[in-house]
Amino acid sequence: MYKRIILIIIVVLTMVFVYVSIYNKPHINIEKSTANISIKSSDLLNDFTVDETKANEKYLDKIIQVEGIISEISLDKEGRRIIALEGEDLLGNVTCYLSNEKNKTNERLKRGQSIIIKGICTGYLMDVVLVRCIIINT
Numbered sequence: 001m002y003k004r005i006i007l008i009i010i011v012v013l014t015m016v017f018v019y020v021s022i023y024n025k026p027h028i029n030i031e032k033s034t035a036n037i038s039i040k041s042s043d044l045l046n047d048f049t050v051d052e053t054k055a056n057e058k059y060l061d062k063i064i065q066v067e068g069i070i071s072e073i074s075l076d077k078e079g080r081r082i083i084a085l086e087g088e089d090l091l092g093n094v095t096c097y098l099s100n101e102k103n104k105t106n107e108r109l110k111r112g113q114s115i116i117i118k119g120i121c122t123g124y125l126m127d128v129v130l131v132r133c134i135i136i137n138t
Contacts, residue, residue, distance in 0.1 A: 028120070030099065031134050033063050035118050041068025041094040045087035048124040059121040064130060066094055067116045073109055083109065083117065084127070092126055096133040109135075 037059065044066055047055040068085030071093055076082055080100065084093040096117045109115070119133030 027132070028063070030063060030118055030120065030132050035065035036062040038065040038067070041066050041085035042088040044094055044128050045092050048128050049092065052124055056123065059128075060123060062121055063118060064121045065116060065118045065136065066096070066130065067114070068094060070109060070111050070113045070115055072111065083115070083133070085115070085117070092128070094130065095127040096130045099132045099134055 044059070044064070047058070066085060070083055071086040072082075072084040074082045074084075076097070081098045083096045083098065085096065087093055096119055099119075116136040117130065117133050118136050119130035122129045122131050
């Protein structure tokens with residue numbers, strides 16, 4: 001009986017420790033980090049369209065530097081800027097969510113402009129999604 005209680009306590013404490021460790025894990029500084037991969041937005045979108053599983057293995061959770069043409073600029077509910085980069089087909093984009101600290105500094109961006117953005121790839125949902133992005137060059 002006591003062995004079960006001790007085992008349950010150990011399991012619960014281990015789970016709490018793992019949760020706290022993951023929750024408090026420091027974020028990667030995208031601006032100071034080197035990109036794992038540099039690619040054009042159309043090529044990135046094409047890789048996910050052709051073989052999503054293979055593209056996930058190659059790009060998921062990696063810092064990606066993407067060059068492309070701005071097709072849309074919008075704001076999310078919290079007022080963060082979202083930049084969509086054109087792909088070759090009309091159905092998808094590379095959607096880049098700017099990091100909070102870089103959000104306000106780029107008010108002069110416009111559609112049709114060539115841009116280089118760096119961020120973390122989180123996957124593909126009709127669009128390739130990059131988060132915590134910073135603008136490298138406009």
